[in-house]
Amino acid sequence: METLQATELCFPQLLNTSCRKPKRPHFETTLIYILLSSISLLTVTLNLLVIISISHFKQLHTSTNLLLLSLAISDFFVGFLMFFQIMLIDGCWFLGDLMCVLYQYLAYIITSASVGNMVLISVDRFVAICKPLHYPTKVTEKRVKICVCLCWICSIVFQSLNLKDNLKQPGRYNSCSGECVIVINYIAGLVDLILTFIVPITVIVVLYMRVFVVAVSQAHAMRSKFATVTLVTVKKSEMKAARTLGVVIIVCLICLCPFFCVTLVSQETLLNASSAAFVICLFYFNSCLNPLIYAFFYPWFRKSVKFIVTLKILQPDSCEANML
Numbered sequence: 001m002e003t004l005q006a007t008e009l010c011f012p013q014l015l016n017t018s019c020r021k022p023k024r025p026h027f028e029t030t031l032i033y034i035l036l037s038s039i040s041l042l043t044v045t046l047n048l049l050v051i052i053s054i055s056h057f058k059q060l061h062t063s064t065n066l067l068l069l070s071l072a073i074s075d076f077f078v079g080f081l082m083f084f085q086i087m088l089i090d091g092c093w094f095l096g097d098l099m100c101v102l103y104q105y106l107a108y109i110i111t112s113a114s115v116g117n118m119v120l121i122s123v124d125r126f127v128a129i130c131k132p133l134h135y136p137t138k139v140t141e142k143r144v145k146i147c148v149c150l151c152w153i154c155s156i157v158f159q160s161l162n163l164k165d166n167l168k169q170p171g172r173y174n175s176c177s178g179e180c181v182i183v184i185n186y187i188a189g190l191v192d193l194i195l196t197f198i199v200p201i202t203v204i205v206v207l208y209m210r211v212f213v214v215a216v217s218q219a220h221a222m223r224s225k226f227a228t229v230t231l232v233t234v235k236k237s238e239m240k241a242a243r244t245l246g247v248v249i250i251v252c253l254i255c256l257c258p259f260f261c262v263t264l265v266s267q268e269t270l271l272n273a274s275s276a277a278f279v280i281c282l283f284y285f286n287s288c289l290n291p292l293i294y295a296f297f298y299p300w301f302r303k304s305v306k307f308i309v310t311l312k313i314l315q316p317d318s319c320e321a322n323m324l
Helices: 002-007 026-056 063-087 096-130 141-162 164-168 186-223 236-265 267-272 276-297 299-309
Strands: none
Touching (some): 026 299, 096 236, 141 186, 186 236, 236 276
């Protein structure tokens, strides 16, 4: 009986303070482990290809691609942090209280930055489609870099304030050894939900509705016999980029909404429901899907991946290669 009890503890040597491992079917645990491991490895690999492609090839240094680069960096870290999530499959955390808080802290920052990048992408497409004549002057590489930096800085500052109690005293809310728990007060949690979900999603939906209306009106105007030569049209490349990034944002909403909705209803429901694993996997899987969308819609990404895989990227002046 003592042996059985010891095997159910995260730290068998700490009989009085150790957390107990939750009882789960072995098949379920193995399936979740394989699924999260596969998604994590694929996410890290694909987003690393996006980061290398946009960073290396000079022809890809455009304003829109800089936003994609920032999104790929946040997605890359999501895939990396999934390795820590895998450690929690059996219900035990073995890396200590400090690493627990740092893991959660980075996860909050990356989530906020990802949503911020989505908003910046929506603004970029809005200006490109709705105000094409002003796009080259209003959306420059320098301004995009500043906006991206501000996005990450604001995410870091906001989440530092949001998790300040947990950062001051790691493990203060753990009830036993082997637990990884952070607690955010109701007001801070509500502000976080509004600023990282409700407001950004509203902005994204409104901007893309405007983009959709303008795209449809221009399509009708181009088909009309009465279209004048003075009609300002949008480049096909801009429209294609808008469609592609629209798909990215829609997929993002589909993957993130269940997680935030469950969190909004009740945090305890998320932790204890049998569907928790599915919601978490879907949340992480979004970061894996973005590079796949690029591969399907963007010829430059497929071409750059061939350069990287065949090691042509190591050749002199490979950064000057034609990717478009």
